[in-house]
Amino acid sequence: MTELSWLALWAFLFAAQHLGVTSTGLRDHLVEAMGERPYIGLYSVVSLVVLVLLIHAYNATTPSMLLWPTAEWLRWVPLVLMPVALLLVIGGLLARNPSTVGVVLDEGEEVPVTGVMRITRHPVQSGILVWSLSHVLANGDVPSLLFFGAFAVVSGFGMVLIDRRKEGVFGESWAAFREATSALPFAAIVRGRQSLKLAELGWLTPAVAAAAFVALWWGHVWISGVPVGVGW
Numbered sequence: 488m489t490e491l492s493w494l495a496l497w498a499f500l501f502a503a504q505h506l507g508v509t510s511t512g513l514r515d516h517l518v519e520a521m522g523e524r525p526y527i528g529l530y531s532v533v534s535l536v537v538l539v540l541l542i543h544a545y546n547a548t549t550p551s552m553l554l555w556p557t558a559e560w561l562r563w564v565p566l567v568l569m570p571v572a573l574l575l576v577i578g579g580l581l582a583r584n585p586s587t588v589g590v591v592l593d594e595g596e597e598v599p600v601t602g603v604m605r606i607t608r609h610p611v612q613s614g615i616l617v618w619s620l621s622h623v624l625a626n627g628d629v630p631s632l633l634f635f636g637a638f639a640v641v642s643g644f645g646m647v648l649i650d651r652r653k654e655g656v657f658g659e660s661w662a663a664f665r666e667a668t669s670a671l672p673f674a675a676i677v678r679g680r681q682s683l684k685l686a687e688l689g690w691l692t693p694a695v696a697a698a699a700f701v702a703l704w705w706g707h708v709w710i711s712g713v714p715v716g717v718g719w
């Protein structure tokens with residue numbers, strides 16, 4: 488198999504592993520058979536192995552087959568959007584995010600809409616989607632489309648599957664939460680269903696996101712072999 492074929496294989500397995508288990512109902516059967524914690528542990532190990540192999544395959548593939556001209560201004564797209572992506576991901580991880588695994592609400596409790604959840608009800612998935620699509624645009628080649636596209640597919644369809652699963656768990660509370668928020672970042676704010684209250688983010692989320700951005704800026708060349716910046 489060629490380098491590109493290996494990359495395509497691991498990109499497919501990455502998407503299939505994340506989406507196939509949930510969309511087919513296999514997750515419920517596995518949880519019933521082995522229990523919630525063992526399932527999460529096994530799923531985490533498999534996810535990590537597939538992710539490492541996907542990254543290795545991408546780094547081993549020579550950039551080729553440009554799908555569109557990589558104009559210099561496109562290099563600004565991830566540079567500008569990465570702070571937003573990191574703010575969403577960090578905010579989603581630090582907040583009590585009802586869209587994540589393991590969050591349980593008391594009977595009759597409303598799903599809270601605060602902080603980063605006002606921007607999007609799926610902050611982690613939305614942040615990953617912003618990261619992946621911005622890098623697809625900036626690179627414009629087939630290997631990047633396969634690699635970052637796999638993350639975009641998992642994040643995009645993952646939000647749909649999470650909504651479906653959480654509505655089955657939380658019922659009307661999740662339906663009201665979904666109506667008051669948006670999957671697309673800032674869409675609910677633009678449509679007047681929410682207001683942006685930056686004070687609710689506190690200081691920790693922006694501080695951690697800024698530190699992560701600086702670390703990625705400095706370490707990008709070691710992670711991907713490409714330094715950050717216009718003109719690379």
